[in-house]
Amino acid sequence: MSLKPWREIAIPHEDVLKGTFQQAEFAADLSRVHAGTATAEYQNPALFFQRTFITEGMRLLLDSVVRRLAGKGGDPVIQLQTAFGGGKTHTMLAVYHMAKGEVPASDLQGLGDILNAAQITELPRARIAVLDGIKSSPNQPAQRNGLTVRTLWGDLAWQLGGAEGYALVADADASGTSPGKAVLETLLSRYAPCVILIDELVAYVRQFQDNKSLAGGSFDSNLTFVHALTEAVKAVSTAALLASLPESDSEVGSQRGAQALEALARTFGRVQALWKPVAAEEAFEIVRRRLFASIDDKLAAETVCRTFADFYIAHRDDLPAETQESRYFERLVHAYPIHPEVFDRLYEDWSTLDNFQRTRGVLKMMAKVIHRLWKDGNNDPLIMPGSLPLYDADVRNEAVYYLPQGWDPVIERDVDGERAETTEIENKDTRFGSVQACRRSARAVFLGSAPSTTNQLVRGIELERVILGVIQPGQQIGLFKDALRRLTDRLHYLNHANNRFWLDTRPNLRREMEDRKRRFQDREDVFPTVRERVQRGLSSGVFGGIHVFTDSGDVPDDWALRLVVLPPDAAFSKSGQSLGLDRATEILKKRGDQPRFKQNRLIFLAADYDSVSRLKDHVRSFLAWRSIVADYKDNRIVLDNLMARQASESLTQAEETVRRMIRETYKWLVAPMQEARPGKGLSELRWERFQLNPGAQNGSQEIERVLKENELLITEWAPIHLAKVLRDWFWKDDVKEVSALTVWQQSCQQLYLPRLKDDTVFQMTLAAGAESRDFFGFAQGKEDGRYVGFSYGKRYSPILDASLLLIEPVTAAAYAEEASRNKVAEAGEGAATTTVPGGGDAPRAEDSAKGGYASGGATAGQAVKKRFYGSIDLDPILAKKQFADLVDEVVQQFTMSPGVKVKIAIEIQAESATGFDDGLQRAVKENCNVLKFKNAEFEAGE
Incomplete structure (x- = not known):
């Protein structure tokens, strides 16, 4: 079944499509909205609520504020405390637009249901005071229509009641001392219904030093003000206070900030209603509303999600357990067109980074991802971890911005891009290239492992999660597993242990192994290793001797059947003439410098020409891993426990690969033959070749089978x-x-x-x-x-x-x-x-x-023959061959019989009509002395 691509169903917002969004647009600024200078998406109430997903927490908060302003109860003081980027300011903006009442509630998407639930027909317009701890300065008074405002309480009074309201706290503002609870209660009662929004209060208070007063008061006076304000708000039934406090240490800043947070939290803790606005599931909808304008075909979207959910259930053994739950389909629908695994990795892993803001960070990263995928015409059904276009400079820069130094080369070499190993593998192997199995897998590993640190006891992302991040309905899970195995062998920064994968800025042992591979030479290192492994894998069996990479002079010329294994540089090519046949012919015809006579006693085993280069490469890898393990055991290199285990496992795997490759490479059994017909002579030497089965359990038995068959x-x-x-x-x-x-x-x-x-x-x-x-x-x-x-x-x-x-x-x-x-x-x-x-x-x-064949004695009438004498004339030109034949055919008959004594005497006669010159005589006599001739004399002729 063909699934519609996400880009045909979900349409991104215009700014995302064009890539014109600005980083600042992702950060809601309460002060700018209050001043009327924010962008339309935050300044315009209707547009803001259109793009805002009202989470369950936000709905409860808005309901509480609505009831408070209507005098029907509700919490007077609400503290918003979430992690960095958790939506605190965004929630305050929702309260701001709702309470200010510039737009009817019916025009604010989702607000009507809240009012109906509270049984409030029309919400009264409230006065709004915004106290921004970052915008305000403890030692720089602000000018408000001719008035000098120095403190937070002065600013609060001026925003609620102008000059008249400021007059209530003027003396306290001038002296930097907190007004009393009664004064603040009078202020709030006079200008109620009102809402006070305090943002970044810790950032303001932490600037005060001990025993030192500034224009904005002192550390203690500001804490006293907060205490008095919370009590005053509690006393006024139509007043509400919302304050945001950070949750993470990175937002607190210095030790002074930590002290300020502790003091403020203790103060608010007496009267507050603590609220954490964004649940993980709700974040999906928040991001989708901000990034996507609409879902044009909801039925098609649900079809995609259902197909994925059914595919996951059908392959339960290869995927995380959560995918088998019925609610996972709902997660797919809520997150569409982004896969839930993307959100899980960003919210669970990346949000642990100090400078990664939860919602804002996700929005920034995903906006760039969607822009690039839309531009490139991505046709995936969902935007998955494996879809992340890390080849794009903007996306890559956004990702590495949150990470420690050193991730750029990791992505460029091992993960994504034209020069990445993943791209090279896919270009050479169409199985992987057809679905981008290597790149998608590497991207998923990056997204799931990059935020982890070396201090974590369990590092990386499980195989099941990698598969979840890349697999699409209709694809083969085994193909992606094969791709991960290939990546484990090839990539320099990818690590693998305990069924988990992770990328690191430190090169893995593969880089060290690759460097060492270059040290090993064919003849000095590789060939001896191949020889040892070939020798180990063969048993004599039907052969009287097995000669591995042996020179012709060392292969005996006798009656025993012998297997001669040719070296890798004498490989056999099925397509035509090869060095292997040349070397075999040389060994067949000669034993060293002498002619070979028992030619029908030799069988040859040759390497396949097309496999030799791969065999040599695998042998070098094996030698490299062996040297690393040896150096580690001898304390010449330092490895942590995990790397030591990886080196040992890699050595075992490399050794097994060499064993398998030798069987696959040495697969040609080659035998010499000649055709002969009586009376018609012999044909030229020919070679019969037969292919061995590399998968046979016993190599020697396989050779014997092929020989016999x-x-x-x-x-x-x-x-x-x-x-x-x-x-x-x-x-x-x-x-x-x-x-x-x-x-x-x-x-x-x-x-x-x-x-x-x-x-x-x-x-x-x-x-x-x-x-x-x-x-x-x-x-x-x-x-x-x-x-x-x-x-x-x-x-x-x-x-x-x-x-x-x-x-x-x-x-x-x-x-x-x-x-x-x-x-x-x-x-x-x-x-x-x-x-x-x-x-x-x-x-x-x-x-x-x-x-002389059967046992028994001779009769009296027969003489027992006890001596043999024979003479022969040899051709001086062919003497060497004739004498070799003589030894084989005659002399050997005697030497093979026990108790027979053999004596051979050679008589040489040479005559010259003109006489022998002195040089010849001297050379012959010297040679005869060396060869221990009994007699060697030149005589004068008659």
């Missing part, structure tokens, strides 16, 4: 797949058997072959295929065209070593059939043949001995 790693291999690999790549032409160890080692080296978890998987595949005649046969070696330890189609537990052969099934079947035909009967116990029985019977001991 995408067949990047085989943990269980069916014999049929091994048989296909053998047919495609190993059983070629006349080669019908292949070393099982060669197959396993080639699968570790060639990127086009399947990547097995380890040799155990390979051995289990061999065992699984042994009982079938569809895949392969086994032998423990081959001598003179015959297989040693032959097995085919029988259960078999192969041991993976250099002697184990995998035989093509057709060949194995043919061999088994031939062996069966050639089988000879065993003659005698212990007789043996060197052939294998047909049908693939299990190999016997004498067969196994030749292959």
